[in-house]
Amino acid sequence: MQPPSKTTPFSLPVDSDHKATKFRPFTISPPHMRAFHLAWISLFSCFFSTFAIPPLLPAIRRDLHLTAADVGRAGVASFAGSIFSRLAMGPICDLLGPCAATAAFSLLTAPAVLSASFMSNSTSFIVIRFLIGFSLANFVACQFWMSSMFSNNVVAVANGVAAGWASVGSGFTQLVMPLIYSFLINTVNLSSSTAWRVAFFVPAFFQTVTALMVLAFGQDLPDGKYKRSSNITGQISKENAFTILLNGLKNYRGWILGLTYGFCFGVELTTDNILAQYFYERFNLDIKTAGAIAASFGLANIVSRPAGGLVSDEMGRRFGMRGRLWSLWVVQTAAGLLCFLLGRSNSLWGSVLVVCCFSFFVQAASGLTFGVVPFVSKRSLGVISGMTGSGGTIGAVITQLLLFSGSSGNYMSTQTSISLMGILMVFCTLPLTLLYFPHSGGMFCRPNYPPTHQQHYDHLLQCQ
Template identity: 50%
Template sequence: MEPTLPMPAAPSSIHFHANCTPTNYSTSPPNSWPPFPLAPAREISSYLNHSRHLSKSKPLPSLASSSQPRTLCFVAMEKKFVEEAGCCYYGGDVDVDGEGRATALRPAALSRPHTQAFHLAWLSLFACFFAAFAAPPILPALRPALVLSPSDSSAAAVASLAATLVGRLAMGPACDILGPRRASGAASLACALALALAAVFASSPRGFLALRFAAGLSLANFVANQHWMSRIFAPSAVGLANAVAAGWANVGSAAAQVVMPVAYDAVALRLGVPVTVAWRVTYLLPCALLVTTGLAVLAFPYDDLEGNRSAAAAAGGGNRSNTLWAVVRGGVGDYRAWVLGLTYGYCYGVELIMENVAAEFFGRRFRLPMEAAGAAAACFGAMNAAARPAGGVASDEVARRFGMRGRLWALWAVQTAGAALCVLVGRMGAAESPSLAATMAAMVACAAFVQAASGLTFGIVPFVSKRSLGVVSGMTASGGALGAIVTNRLFFSGSRYTVEEAISCTGITSLICTLPVALIYFPRQGGMFCGPSATVDDDDNDDGDVGANDDYMLLK
């Protein structure tokens, strides 16, 4: 057995071994080593920050068993996470920083809790997107069953977006106070119950509006998803983690476009169930997904690496200033959160609009049957699997080279390109003899850029405020729903514009609303046109949000 080298300055419950190379915490120890008890993650993090220079610059003398110089490292970095009286074991297949956050996204490494939390987060949000977009692809069947007019369909779409807006605003503080895991699981179960009740009792346009409202509420889980990832992953990987988790989850909208018409046909045509009952039976699918993922999230034991604590407690312990009001004020009072909400309203907002109108657009303009129109519309949502993660990768990569200024420039450039392509989609659809293939190609390209812009946006959000991360995430995410509501009311309601003209107007509005990205400025990193402030002091803690030893907002 290797000799144990105790350090007097370390917490009594932390044990060290001399068997790791400097800063390499993923090397597995010999199997003969016993698992040692660990201190709470905050003690480990504090000691690691204090002694980091030792492990990098002061190798120990050679031990008798080896001629190679050895250095101190934490056995904590060699063990898997388990919950035991507030303590954690760290899995060797995930590299972590001083606060226990993963420094890389490795979806195939099912270690605990980084990767498992990642998969639970995106699967839970996938179910929410599936539920929220379950109605549009089966509208041709719902119209006669519920006696819906075109204005009823439009009003229900607005109700769904309004529910998303309200839910996301409420979810931000809930995540900061309760933790994203509890907030997400509870929201999924509550929305499943509301959706099931609405599906059972809906028999009129008002019932359909209630159905879409209940489904729209589930998208509040997007805030919990992004908050959770921002607490699990370090700054070097948070852009990618946020983008992949949201991107894969957004594919739920595409899955609904394909699966719901097929499920409805199976129930109504093959089983011979009456139309008024068949669509209700079909809605059991999104309800079951919400219940399953909600229970799985609640069963998982971790919100972050220091136990299931609120963000307010994590930021300030028992400090009275970290109340709900302080958390909300920290987010609402930051102009950068408002700007990001505006820009997100015209990247993700464009996506919401297109996913609500695409199936009907293709069915009417190109005379496609319900299943084919749903499949064509699904291409827009399916791009999330690659495009949004690509935005996260781009955000992290440009940050490594250019810092925050690179993230901001990338967001502006990509969202501007997506807006221009949105204008092109509308113009191509308005042609006298539109080409289905060309229109589809333009729509897929538009989807790629607007979804990448969404990933780029949430590559910036975690750096605005650590203490009020949930509020900032909620404000930004709500901006997406609000942008879609405003756009729907301006361009898609009534008969003033055709659908093709409304799509072009949406693109023009997006071009204009992307410009305020230039106003975002971080004193420590700069903005699009300005470098870091020369007056920022290392001890400046930004109203208690970021301390001198807290590298949360550093882009290293």
């Protein structure tokens, strides 16, 4: 480790790759902490945009004459839009770096957010939600960026805090969009139909500004602009995007982490999508109160996902990879049981209490998942991040399509669907027991390489 000194251009202590070995989120020192703040703020704006529609659904449904099936299909579309974009984002980051990738996706999807103001029927509603969903690919770039800036001993907490603070955008928009809508009606004297349309100028503008900030002030790596190089030979790699992608796709650990993430973060996305409408209809609340309750679920990310990262790093220091995997399994299983309980709760205040507990555990599980990702493959870090991130949106599509599509031919009550979602979470966490890392073992197996051979293993990991 290199301590900060007069001859070192970094304000934080760094390792041999100039990655920070300390994480200080309340500073903005370049390049490490400035990258952290740009990453989470940019991703925050994407979450804000993606979930700006659900809290205004009662008003939008009236004006566009949407059916429950239309709303369900749009919910699926909003996540389907980010599946392939997230998978593509991994190789894009590997080739171009996180700054260019982040700014490009934000600038390309901001017009889709603005287009929400001009929706006129169910088809345009579904298409707009699909296009806006592409912005969530920036989650992969955010995690890639943190893994490029922070050393292994703090990378999980850096990933957890960045993603956690960014995910607050999904709750913040549930709270803010109804307030903007009410302000435009009560103070500006706009009609309901005009008010919700004008409200979408706010997330579109916000997303554009954050993209420009990343371009102006962002830095890919501690030493400057991103350049894909071979850590083994020290020379520029000639690998193309297909080779990078194929190398990551062959790693079975990425597939298991994708499944796990699909039923923690994917469930979180689905819950963000249906919670306001659920409380609005189940307990006959007004739009602002239902939005405030739904907001509490997303706002919990400010502490819950970072807590998952902290737990992952601490368990990693004490017990190695075994500690990271066991803590992930325990937390996500607890989240599944709480999700099941939410669907069985029949009182308003009981449901609110369960939502608060459920939000903490399911979001912490997301942080714990990305506490494992950086150790899967250094060579295809972006691809593994993309596979895991795509798993999150695929999980959201599956749960939304199977349980909350509003299909008249196979209709279940929302509370029953929520309970079934919890059961799926518990079962889809079990494959974690199959994960094995030669240098640190798995949940039940010892490592093949003793500590004295760690340097040899690190060399092998770079080749994966």
